[in-house]
Amino acid sequence: MTELLLEMLSEEIPARMQARAVEDLKRLVTEALNREDLTFECAKAYATPRRLVLVVDGIPETQPDVSEERRGPQVGAPEKAVDGFKNSLPADAEIEQREDKGNTYYFAIVEKKGIQVELLLGQLIIDIIRRFPWPKSMNWGVDHGPWIRPLHNIVCRFGPTASIAITLEPGRGFRTTETTGHKFLSPDWFEVKDFADYKKKLEKAKVIIDPAKRREIILKEAGKLCGKVGLVLKDDPELLDEIAGLVEWPVVLMGTIDDDLMYLPPEVLTTAMRHHQKYFACLDKGGNLANRFIVVANTETTDGGKQVIAGNERVLRARLADARFFWDQDRKQTLESRTNGLAGRVFHARLGSVLDKSKRIEALAAFVAEACGADAKQVKRAARLCKADHSTGMVGEFPELQGVMGRYYALSDGEPPEVADAIAEHYAPRGPNDACPEKPVSIALALNDKIDSLVGFFAIGEKPTGSKDPFALRRAALGVIRLILQNKLRLPLAATVFKAAYRLHEKQRGWEKEEETEGWLPVSSDLMAFFADRLKVYLRERGVRYDHVDAVFALGGEDDLVRLMARADALSEFLATEDGENLLTAYSRAANILKIEEKKDGRSYAKAPDPTLYCDGEEKVLVTAMASVVPEIDSAVSDERFSESMALLAALRKPVDDFFDAVTVNVDDPALRENRLKLLNKIRSALDDVADFSRIEG
């Protein structure tokens, strides 16, 4: 058993791509080994900014011999075919005749001798490099590439003695047994024998190959520095991942922010630090942002980091001085006075300006506010102002702060806090893990903003297709779903909201062709189908059985998501009981028989059965039970007493079971058979009124 060590040394690999690359490398190599019938014990991969490293343990030195059976033509086939088969085999192959499925064929056993693994690894690795799935790759020099950045060396060792030359281009060899250390601290080349040797020598050469270890060092050192001044590090796993991908040798340092910049909103401080400079923020005991930051350098300096800290402090100071300039300037002008300027900002060529959009969501408030329990006036006010921060200097400089800055500026203008919060939160939830607004005005504004976009883009035919969703409509629909379900909003989406939103677009853009158009109808039904799809994804991710929701959705006409979920929940509860399970079986039985017979006869049995033809007792009992229960179920459903409707359904279980036990449907008497099929249809449709049971998966 032998170890494979592979290191690909390149110029700096983007931090955000390293984790994926590690997984891809491991997967591609192990898959390729499997294809070559090679076993292994364990494979591990690592990345640094300059290296992809893979070690695979316990690979045999020689490929196992395999014998493979090949089937040839049938015995008695034309001579040409038989000869062809024989010629395709190695000279020593044994050929025999054997029966298979009633025919006799030629069979040959081909023995394939395993070759030395050392000999096949080179090509295997070259193939992987050539088709490595980087999100973006490049060429360099003359005919070099593609790789993520220029690739400088490949170490490939198989066991302590063998090194494997990887020749990507003729005449360009690599140092297959040697690597180099840290770019500045240890640039010399040295030999590596195996993974243990490699890891040890690299660590000595100031490179830590394991990102997990680099993260650990950063956290530990940062914690120590914070502790010394009574602070804690602000938790930020995403930033930690990124920073660990920017350094081979993390050196953690602490810098100070000038006190006269600390009055800036905390979001501004952290954005400048995090997004632009990749610094960690520090918090005091009360959880407030402290005037310190953590920077992770990639090198040790002779002055213990003094100049590095000073340089970073200066850069941050310049950025924050800029931000302070915007903060002071922006507040000289009210948001209200900025709204007119939005006319010059195009939202979408066919959906008007940003001002048009904010006018539409202002008007939409009337249809949504009440359901959210919000003051319509406040929703309107927030809608009017929510995009006005686009033209502020701060948002121009830090686009990721849109909304957040709107809130600060609204408060400074003296707007009510509900309005200010709604401005800040109206883009939320931005994804499945983003917090969902819970305050009434915020909920209403967040809904309006998304619904306006959804209806508008669907109306102009800009629906998401496949992987293309340039206007993030899937995220918008998911946002609407979460806003409604998490806040339990009773909102008839299609009939009221989509229609109103469409009419607003229609009026602004002059889409009306006649006096009263119904243009909203197809848009709304497309959108409901889109929502059904999104809801499916949303529920599946939460482990909810979507087929139960689907069974309710399939009834059609339901655009109140809260009612839909209540109904689906009641159905799930019912199906979990013995009665429910049984009734579902009975339903399937009825539906199956009907399907077969309807197909056979080429007709449907949808008409009412003839009561005079009921002859068996069980038949009569069932009919009576249905006559009394079905109207009760209907009224329970329309009163939204869904659990009760299910309980009523349970009363049908016994009569239905008895019917199937005692009564034969397919009797010889054609009139009687027809009538019984009609009765089955009646059972099916009674159940279908509660939910489309055919959608339920066993």
Added chain:
Amino acid sequence: MPSASKDANDAKDTSFQSLILKLQTFWADQGCVLLQPYDLEVGAGTFHPATTLRSLGLSDDIWKCAYVQPSRRPTDGRYGDNPNRLQHYYQFQVLIKPSPDDIQDTYLRSLYALGIDKNQHDIRFVEDDWESPTLGASGLGWEVWCDGMEVTQFTYFQQVGGYECNPVPVELTYGLERLAMYVQGVENVFDLDWDGVPEADGGKTYRDIFHQAEVEYSKYNFELADTDILTRHFADAEKEGNALLEAGLALPAYDQCLKASHLFNLLDARGTISVTERAAYIGRVRALARGSARQWLRSQGAEVD
């Protein structure tokens, strides 16, 4: 004429002009043709034909050049009030084709030549891919950080004017003001020492030389530029450019592309271009860039559509 009192390669001299001299000396030593700035208004050193057009050519081409390029970005003007923003600034540009295997090391040595000591500073390569929609150009690379400050844009060109680059050139763009602020330890660009001469002897700062220009051009760019005239000039440049392309003249046609590009930037600064119009303007400049690239390739003997 050599200055008696000063040596451009004196590591202690951190004046703005000595940075330029040091970079020129360094890159000339690497075999670069030292060029002078292009004599048209451009937004970045990349627009110089020595970079854009020379990035394209035959597969056995070698081209190495270095030059300072004054760059104009009308929207970045701040009336001379902002310590970090200018509507006119300098880039030091290097273009080497094909990209050498050891270019990262050579580049780092250029920083050392400027007095940036790797034992005192943290130099990092942070992903930053580059794209110029007006030039139809793109590349992959990094911004180079020195103690958290971006000092250079480092790009392997992949495409220019819509054509694949083969061989691949590497472009290095040093932001001279930032670099100088860094080595001089200055926090306001206008405080930069330009010539290393004491004030009493008539020494000049960046303020002495450029402040008035920043104020006046900001006023022109944001308030006074006549948009009707600019719009007309844009159309004229486009027309002339297309006519020159018809005539098969790559270089004069490309000049018109540069003019159109700058006129567009001025219109943009006046805030009269809507988002939709913006895309259309960029498309018109790109068409000229594409056409010029095509004519250039033809003139070099390459086969193009």
